[in-house]
Amino acid sequence: DAGVIQSPRHEVTEMGQEVTLRCKPISGHNSLFWYRQTMMRGLELLIYFNNNVPIDDSGMPEDRFSAKMPNASFSTLKIQPSEPRDSAVYFCASGEEKTGMGQGPGETQYFGPGTRLLVL
Amino acid sequence: GQNIDQPTEMTATEGAIVQINCTYQTSGFNGLFWYQQHAGEAPTFLSYNVLDGLEEKGRFSSFLSRSKGYSYLLLKELQMKDSASYLCAHAGTASKLTFGTGTRLQVTL
Numbered sequence: 669d670a671g672v673i674q675s676p677r678h679e680v681t682e683m684g685q686e687v688t689l690r691c692k693p694i695s696g697h698n699s700l701f702w703y704r705q706t707m708m709r710g711l712e713l714l715i716y717f718n719n720n721v722p723i724d725d726s727g728m729p730e731d732r733f734s735a736k737m738p739n740a741s742f743s744t745l746k747i748q749p750s751e752p753r754d755s756a757v758y759f760c761a762s763g764e765e766k767t768g769m770g771q772g773p774g775e776t777q778y779f780g781p782g783t784r785l786l787v788l
Numbered sequence: 789g790q791n792i793d794q795p796t797e798m799t800a801t802e803g804a805i806v807q808i809n810c811t812y813q814t815s816g817f818n819g820l821f822w823y824q825q826h827a828g829e830a831p832t833f834l835s836y837n838v839l840d841g842l843e844e845k846g847r848f849s850s851f852l853s854r855s856k857g858y859s860y861l862l863l864k865e866l867q868m869k870d871s872a873s874y875l876c877a878h879a880g881t882a883s884k885l886t887f888g889t890g891t892r893l894q895v896t897l
Contacts, residue, residue: 724884
C-alpha cells in the first residue's frame with residue numbers, strides 16, 4: 669500500500685505566484701481532507717470531500733484558496749495569488765466514511781507526507 | 789464551537805510512565821482520536837475512543853470520559869523514540885476532526 673501521496677514535497681515561490689498542491693488518496697478511501705499546519709495555529713482543517721463532493725469548506729481562509737477533486741484518486745489545492753502568510757505545511761489525508769451520512773463512528777484519517785510551502 | 793485543550797510540553801524519563809491529558813468542549817461527538825507526530829513528519833494514528841473507558845494497545849492506552857469531556861493518553865515504558873508531539877482530536881461528525889495544538893513530549897535519559 670503506497671499510502672497517501674502528495675506532490676511536491678517542498679515548494680518555494682514568490683508572493684503573487686500561483687501554487688498548486690496535489691494529492692492521491694489511498695485507493696478505496698472515499699473521504700479526502702486538506703489541512704494546514706503552522707506553529708502558531710496547529711493543524712487546521714481547510715476542506716474535506718466525501719465521494720469527490722466538497723462537504724465542508726468553512727476552513728478555507730479566503731477566496732485565494734480553492735480545492736477540487738475531479739475523481740476518486742486525485743485532488744488539488746490551489747492558492748492564487750500566494751502570500752507570505754500562506755507559508756505552512758499542507759497535509760492531505762484520506763479515510764473511509766462508512767455510513768455515507770457523516771453520522772457513524774469517527775473515521776481514522778491517514779496523512780500524506782505533506783508539502784512544505786514557503787512564500788517569499 | 790469547539791475547544792480542545794492539552795498541555796503544550798511535557799518531559800519524562802526513559803522507562804517511566806507519562807499521561808497526556810486532553811479536555812474538550814464541543815457540540816456533537818463521534819469519537820476522540822490521538823495522533824503521534826514526529827518532528828518534520830506527518831501525524832500517524834494511535835488510538836480512537838468512542839465509548840467511555842480505557843482502550844489498551846501495547847505500551848499505549850487511551851481513556852475517555854464523555855460526561856467530563858476528558859481523555860488521556862498513557863504511555864508506558866517510555867523510549868527515546870516516543871519523543872514527539874501528541875495530538876488530541878475530536879470528531880464532531882464521522883469525518884470532521886478538530887485537532888488540539890498538540891503536546892510536545894521529550895523523553896530524556
